[in-house]
Amino acid sequence: MDALLLSRIQFGFVISFHILFPAFTIGLASWLAFAEWRWLRTRDTLWRDLYFFWTKIFALSFGMGVVSGIVMSFQFGTNWATLSEQAGNILGPLLSYEVLTAFFLEATFLGVMLFGWGRVNERMHFLATCMVALGTLISTFWIISANSWMQTPTGYRIVDGVFEPVSWMQIVFNPSFPLRLAHMVLAAFITTCFVIGGVGASYLLRGVHIEAGKRMLKAAVIFAAITVPAQVIVGDQHGLVALEHQPIKVAAMEGHWDHYPKGEGVPLVLFAVPNEKAERNDYEVAIPKLGSVILTHTLDGEIAPLKSVPASERPPVKPVFYAFRVMVGLGTLMLLLAMVSLWLLWRGRLYASRIVLLGWKALMLSGFVCILAGWYVVEIGRQPYVVYGLLRTADAVSPILAAASVMTSLIVYALVYAIVFGAGIWYLRKQVLKGPLPHEPPQHTEGGDKTPARPLSASGDKLEEGA
Secondary structure (H helix, E strand, O other): OOHHHHHHHHHHHHHHHHHHHHHHHHHHHHHHHHHHHHHHHHOOHHHHHHHHHHHHHHHHHHHHHHHHHHHHHHHHHHOOHHHHHHHHHHHHHHHHHHHHHHHHHHHHHHHHHHHOEOOEOHHHHHHHHHHHHHHHHHHHHHHHHHHHHHHOOOOEEEEOOEEEEOOHHHHHOOOOHHHHHHHHHHHHHHHHHHHHHHHHHHHHHHOOOHHHHHHHHHHHHHHHHHHHHHHHHHHHHHHHHHHHHOHHHHHHHHOOOOOOOOOOOOOEEEEEEEEOOOOEEEEEEEEOOHHHHHHHOOOOOOOOOHHHOOHHHOOOHHHHHHHHHHHHHHHHHHHHHHHHHHHHHHHOOOOOOHHHHHHHHHOOOHHHHHHHHHHHHHHHHOOOEEEOOOEEHHHHOOOOOOHHHHHHHHHHHHHHHHHHHHHHHHHHHHHHHHOOOOOOOOOOOOOOOOOOOOHHHHHOOOOOOOO
């Protein structure tokens, strides 16, 4: 357990927490904009009640995302100083653009969205909600651009071991960026969609908040029927780009070790136990030629196997192989559930199908699992490089870093996260169980009440109430 391994574990631990909250708020902000738009169009009070209910969830999730993001950024200076020194000329501006665009936009309108109901006119409040939703998407744009450049670096030159920008257009819009951006945004929307649908289905199963549950589930079914198939298409195209630029990552995803005879094609490995010492798969279950069809869109296409490079150039195979199957397996279940639910909705039998309602409840958190699994595939799959093909992870760690220091900070992070995020998730669950109650926002009078001093106060009730 040296400083390098502990630093990788620490960064993976922190980012695993962080990515869940922004991904959820990306989709949730757009859902809030949709709910408020429906309220303005129909004046149906249920839409307003749903808006205020999910605003509480958004406020707390947004706060936890900001907190975890701040902690994560510290590690670039403490644990990954060499990466910051050599690639800071490119990564620094990209991350700064996120602050200058997304954070300023969100900071400007978030307060109006959370506390402005009754203080500003309805159109201004709706504009604020839309701007917050836009801010989350702009933030995604810059973060994915920076990460994609590390996957497929372009538009740079290296001077004395330091990356210097040559073309910002090539840096920002690097080869993997457009599809990775679409893939991440769809993943965020699908994650939120299944949370909303799962909450609605759980209400129907419990026999509470019936009308709200029906409306949430109906919206989730329609949206999932659009976004999940779109994600399948985008994921396929993303795989083709990865095969072109990071073939060994794809070989690890597929558990593909050897060249096959010409014309035989590559099988699709459904299940196996990768044996990295023996450089083979044990207990393999595979379908002939299907791997070529999916990966190259031909019957006899070939991909570079893991053995085509030395072992020192390969990523850890097992975590990439299994994480990819978790993502695809859950995605397939989500697709089947969305299609069956859409058919039942069309036939008018959606809300009476207990099996389908249980399916939505069971897959309520599946989007979060898919996001984590997909992120592990992307990040572990690019090893042993942090900037693919150019800067190895072992060379990017801070040169003077004691393993004991990293271990201590990792333990502290784990304890603090367990307390802070444990309390936050408990409170989120409390709000979900309470459900969307009729909400008549108070009409504020000039100077008549106090302005909340912190964003998390928009989450609603005090923690001790109803405990």
